Amino acid sequence: MEKVKIIFVGLGGRGYGLLKDVCQMEDVEIVALCDLLPDRVERALKLVQEQKGNTPVTSADYKELFATVKADAVITPSAWQAHAPICIDAMKAGMYAATEVGGATSIEQCWELVRTSRETGMPCMMLENCCYGEFEMAVFNLVRKGFFGELVHAEGGYRHDLRAEVALGHERHHYRLDNYKRRNGDVYPTHALGPIAKTLDINRGNRMVSLVSIASKARGVNRWILDNRGEEFENAREPFALGDVVTTIITCANGETITLTHDTTLPRPYSRNYVIQGTKGIASEDANFSISIEGLTPQNDSWDPNEWRPMKEYYETHGHPLWKAYRSAGVKSGHGGMDYLVLRAFIEAVRDKTDTPIDVYDTAAWMAITPLSEDSVACGGKPVAIPDFTEGRWLTPRPVVRGKYCLDEVCEEAFEGITEL
Numbered sequence: 276m277e278k279v280k281i282i283f284v285g286l287g288g289r290g291y292g293l294l295k296d297v298c299q300m301e302d303v304e305i306v307a308l309c310d311l312l313p314d315r316v317e318r319a320l321k322l323v324q325e326q327k328g329n330t331p332v333t334s335a336d337y338k339e340l341f342a343t344v345k346a347d348a349v350i351t352p353s354a355w356q357a358h359a360p361i362c363i364d365a366m367k368a369g370m371y372a373a374t375e376v377g378g379a380t381s382i383e384q385c386w387e388l389v390r391t392s393r394e395t396g397m398p399c400m401m402l403e404n405c406c407y408g409e410f411e412m413a414v415f416n417l418v419r420k421g422f423f424g425e426l427v428h429a430e431g432g433y434r435h436d437l438r439a440e441v442a443l444g445h446e447r448h449h450y451r452l453d454n455y456k457r458r459n460g461d462v463y464p465t466h467a468l469g470p471i472a473k474t475l476d477i478n479r480g481n482r483m484v485s486l487v488s489i490a491s492k493a494r495g496v497n498r499w500i501l502d503n504r505g506e507e508f509e510n511a512r513e514p515f516a517l518g519d520v521v522t523t524i525i526t527c528a529n530g531e532t533i534t535l536t537h538d539t540t541l542p543r544p545y546s547r548n549y550v551i552q553g554t555k556g557i558a559s560e561d562a563n564f565s566i567s568i569e570g571l572t573p574q575n576d577s578w579d580p581n582e583w584r585p586m587k588e589y590y591e592t593h594g595h596p597l598w599k600a601y602r603s604a605g606v607k608s609g610h611g612g613m614d615y616l617v618l619r620a621f622i623e624a625v626r627d628k629t630d631t632p633i634d635v636y637d638t639a640a641w642m643a644i645t646p647l648s649e650d651s652v653a654c655g656g657k658p659v660a661i662p663d664f665t666e667g668r669w670l671t672p673r674p675v676v677r678g679k680y681c682l683d684e685v686c687e688e689a690f691e692g693i694t695e696l
């Protein structure tokens with residue numbers, strides 16, 4: 276069996292976790308490892324040697340590796356500002372590129388991703404694992420079966436208490452601190468936007484047209500530092516640019532609205548508050564992962580709009596076939612199993628030499644929300660136009676790569692006789 280040869284760039288907490296997952300895959304060979312920090316490279320090297328039995332080439336300079344190591348693909352769980360340049364250089368070196376999630380630093384960078392992919396013919400995929408979440412995929416399946424009627428509105432966000440991670444960023448070598456000090460906008464929009472965009476057919480018959488973003492004041496990290504580290508700790512009283520809660524409203528060409536919330540510096544439970552709403556019903560993560568859909572969720576023979584039904588009651592009958600197959604094959608670890616799915620989606624596209632289920636247009640459009648929302652916040656919530664990175668291709672049907680990991684359609688035929696993923 277020809278193995279898919281991969282270079283990893285970025286071996287922090289996330290990179291090491293993904294590397295562990297990939298080391299379990301028999302059809303993958305890790306040929307090179309890169310990080311700016313030597314101890315992270317060493318730790319990853321040891322893992323690959325133990326798990327895979329080979330010794331990858333290592334370097335702190337990814338360009339050197341791209342020029343000298345023969346590989347099929349690059350996976351980069353590096354810092355947000357490094358993702359686009361690394362993916363662009365990977366494609367120029369003739370490799371598939373996969374970036375971890377995170378916003379872009381400029382719109383030009385997003386255009387360059389698209390142009391490079393078109394010029395080189397190399398796909399670029401954002402590894403947005405939440406597109407493969409069980410709840411999100413079940414909602415997608417119900418939407419495609421028509422249960423929601425016509426879609427009207429969606430919501431989602433990244434709501435996660437990261438005060439310690441931000442405040443201790445320098446001692447942990449974490450990229451978030453510098454971003455939070457200097458940028459004000461939705462710096463992490465894609466966990467919710469990814470599955471919403473796929474559900475609303477963004478870039479395939481629909482597109483995001485404009486947005487407005489408003490930021491609250493920033494108090495959470497300063498308060499955390501004062502309470503937990505004291506007056507003398509760095510940034511105890513220096514202001515942070517990033518508002519504690521940033522709210523963005525996107526309008527789409529087909530008339531839907533999307534509300535995104537970035538909320539990571541106040542005490543709160545984790546939530547991506549995923550909501551999909553149509554003319555026949557609603558799904559909501561914050562209602563305990565539930566749905567209320569006319570016709571599908573009747574109570575005592577009649578549908579009551581005040582009643583939620585847990586989505587898990589419907590997984591057997593209406594769950595996405597990928598998750599049904601995954602459950603019977605055995606769900607793997609990593610954010611409830613979705614990390615494995617997004618990695619397999621990428622690796623199988625590389626193996627089969629097809630486009631990726633999240634393509635370069637999706638990647639560019641989703642990453643672009645960050646600099647656009649910064650512009651809008653800076654102008655007091657002014658509407659900002661969202662570029663059409665497809666340059667009109669969204670208007671006419673584009674071929675979909677059908678298969679198990681497809682995120683544009685539900686490909687039932689791909690699961691016939693499937694016993695393992």
Ligand SMILES: NC(=O)c1ccc[n+]([C@@H]2O[C@H](COP(=O)([O-])OP(=O)(O)OC[C@H]3O[C@@H](n4cnc5c(N)ncnc54)[C@H](O)[C@@H]3O)[C@@H](O)[C@H]2O)c1
Nearest residue numbers: 285286287288289290310311352353354357375377449450
């Ligand atoms: N999808 C998810 O669920 C999920 C979860 C956690 C993190 N992430 C994403 O993964 C990425 C990494 O997160 P993390 O928490 O591991 O961050 P981290 O800061 O701990 O690790 C990033 C690593 O990348 C390295 N790096 C940065 N620029 C580089 C360059 N130019 N060349 C080589 N190495 C470089 C850094 O030295 C660091 O070791 C981020 O984009 C984050 O948003 C995604």
